[in-house]
Amino acid sequence: MDYSSSLSSLSFHFNSFRASANSFLSQYEPLLLLLAPLFSLILAHLLRSFFNLIHERGLKASLLGFLMSSVKLIPGVKSYIDREKQKVVDKMQSDGKSKREGWRTELPSTGLGTLVLEKMKEEKRKDVAWQGKCSGTVYIGGSEIDGHFSLINEACSMFAHTNPLHLDVFQSVGRFEAEVVAMTAALLGSQEKSSGGQVCGNMTSGGTESILLAVKSSRDYMKSKKGITRPEMIIPVSAHSAYDKAAQYFNIKLWRVAVNKDFQADVKAIRRHINKNTILIVGSAPGFPHGIIDPIEELGQLASSFGICLHVDLCLGGFVLPFARELGYPIPPFDFSVKGVSSISVDVHKYGLAPKGTSIVLYRDHEIRKVSHWPGHKVLGIFEAPTEYLVESGFVLFFRISCDPIHQFVAVPNSTYLSGLPMICFPFLPVLVLNSWYMANQWSFCSTGYLENTKTIMEATKRIQKGIEEISELYVVGRPDMTIVAFGSNVLDIFEVNDLMTSKGWHLNALQRPNSIHICVTLQHVPVVEDFLTDLKESVNTVKENPGPISGGLAPIYGAAGKMPDRGMVQDLLVDYMDGTC
Numbered sequence: 001m002d003y004s005s006s007l008s009s010l011s012f013h014f015n016s017f018r019a020s021a022n023s024f025l026s027q028y029e030p031l032l033l034l035l036a037p038l039f040s041l042i043l044a045h046l047l048r049s050f051f052n053l054i055h056e057r058g059l060k061a062s063l064l065g066f067l068m069s070s071v072k073l074i075p076g077v078k079s080y081i082d083r084e085k086q087k088v089v090d091k092m093q094s095d096g097k098s099k100r101e102g103w104r105t106e107l108p109s110t111g112l113g114t115l116v117l118e119k120m121k122e123e124k125r126k127d128v129a130w131q132g133k134c135s136g137t138v139y140i141g142g143s144e145i146d147g148h149f150s151l152i153n154e155a156c157s158m159f160a161h162t163n164p165l166h167l168d169v170f171q172s173v174g175r176f177e178a179e180v181v182a183m184t185a186a187l188l189g190s191q192e193k194s195s196g197g198q199v200c201g202n203m204t205s206g207g208t209e210s211i212l213l214a215v216k217s218s219r220d221y222m223k224s225k226k227g228i229t230r231p232e233m234i235i236p237v238s239a240h241s242a243y244d245k246a247a248q249y250f251n252i253k254l255w256r257v258a259v260n261k262d263f264q265a266d267v268k269a270i271r272r273h274i275n276k277n278t279i280l281i282v283g284s285a286p287g288f289p290h291g292i293i294d295p296i297e298e299l300g301q302l303a304s305s306f307g308i309c310l311h312v313d314l315c316l317g318g319f320v321l322p323f324a325r326e327l328g329y330p331i332p333p334f335d336f337s338v339k340g341v342s343s344i345s346v347d348v349h350k351y352g353l354a355p356k357g358t359s360i361v362l363y364r365d366h367e368i369r370k371v372s373h374w375p376g377h378k379v380l381g382i383f384e385a386p387t388e389y390l391v392e393s394g395f396v397l398f399f400r401i402s403c404d405p406i407h408q409f410v411a412v413p414n415s416t417y418l419s420g421l422p423m424i425c426f427p428f429l430p431v432l433v434l435n436s437w438y439m440a441n442q443w444s445f446c447s448t449g450y451l452e453n454t455k456t457i458m459e460a461t462k463r464i465q466k467g468i469e470e471i472s473e474l475y476v477v478g479r480p481d482m483t484i485v486a487f488g489s490n491v492l493d494i495f496e497v498n499d500l501m502t503s504k505g506w507h508l509n510a511l512q513r514p515n516s517i518h519i520c521v522t523l524q525h526v527p528v529v530e531d532f533l534t535d536l537k538e539s540v541n542t543v544k545e546n547p548g549p550i551s552g553g554l555a556p557i558y559g560a561a562g563k564m565p566d567r568g569m570v571q572d573l574l575v576d577y578m579d580g581t582c
């Protein structure tokens, strides 16, 4: 067949198709024919969103969310749910509201002068007794007015006026940051050959900021390395909420993956979520809820094999695990000696025993950190800010000590020197002036100090764990690796036990999945381990003999929140609570 005959046959077929299609469509109204493609487009869009939702939230959660939204459309149901929600919020806030009477909302016309100190003392006296009673919270041991506390207070007052924006003036601060970062990095494998010898980092205002920076750096690094523009990260459900914030701030899709039966990151499940947009996976050493270390080596292998970043959250473990390992505890590898670890967050203000507001973010090499610099021009110069807050040359400058309810910011220079204190001085030397010889010598003292602390805290933790295991109504969640013990019960409402512990002055952390509470053991607890166990036994016995919520307790709220099938409702509840608070 030649070219012209095949063309005419094609034209014949087309014409007969057109004729039969037109005759078929002639039975429909032209307007309908016009609207049909539009409706198809909308339907396709809805289907796509629906499948995306199922992909993101899972079938069960999506159906539940849909069901809840539909139920709320029934007249009266929404207002009923809102009323019930308000009751819960009021209950959560009842205590706080009455305490707020008389709070200032405007600047006074006449200042109090130095009398303000009396006023502050008066308010401070109303704080509850926290000494030895709080899970985590205060990591430094002893009394507020002596020992390491008073050393820190003296150092704070020496540097309260410094402004690290002016490095030329406050050169001391520059040196302190560099030394603190280097010493911390050395603790976490920077001097091991396998680290690559290029570990670098910065001080930040806390674990959350360190994590935010690590995530942002990973995102930008993967964009420059692989051209990923729709980034995704995968974290175990046990990872800190800082990753949720990072995902929102930096527009990253977040996958939270269930942990395995030992409450560790499930490497296989994480692997299943990796795709061409994955920039980062995460492990904690240990995780906040159960104090269990994720399998960092396996995660490192996974990250290396896919060429993606791995962040290790050592906010809690950074100043404990190296020493626990030295003491002979079975600690699996967790730092830059593990291939594939690209960044680490480590809090100096937790077991590093620095004042609140100090943490470090470390990167395996300068390439990863490079992308997190915000170089810019001052009026007549060049500056650089590799951290979140108002910083320059890597120094944390401000932290908020008073922002609610009047959103008043009191800027307190938070010199990095303060973070250096426990490392430089802890626990033996009340000396604040450094020289290189001095540093070299102090460092060995400090290692000894941290080692002794770790020994004490680990032993206190093991005693607490054993004591809990001896209470037949309780069980310990997983196998705690460090200084956090989470425990639940198969026969009692653990949140009722928590309420009774609260009534005895303890401040523990309530957890879900499974319902449990935990204690993060610090130096503050060492002298009160037996008191804790006695109170716990008593509380368990009381709940056993007399189950049911106590007046003013939060057990029903925690219990209900744990059972709420629609997580959106829990979120709504928390938003309402916050709106009524500040």
Ligand SMILES: Cc1ncc(COP(=O)(O)O)c(C=O)c1O
Pocket (backbone or CB within 6 Å): 205, 206, 207, 208, 209, 240, 242, 284, 286, 287, 288, 313, 315, 316, 347, 359
């Ligand atoms: C494991 C872990 N990571 C990160 C953080 C966040 O630290 P920060 O409270 O200093 O922001 C915490 C806080 O408890 C934590 O336990």
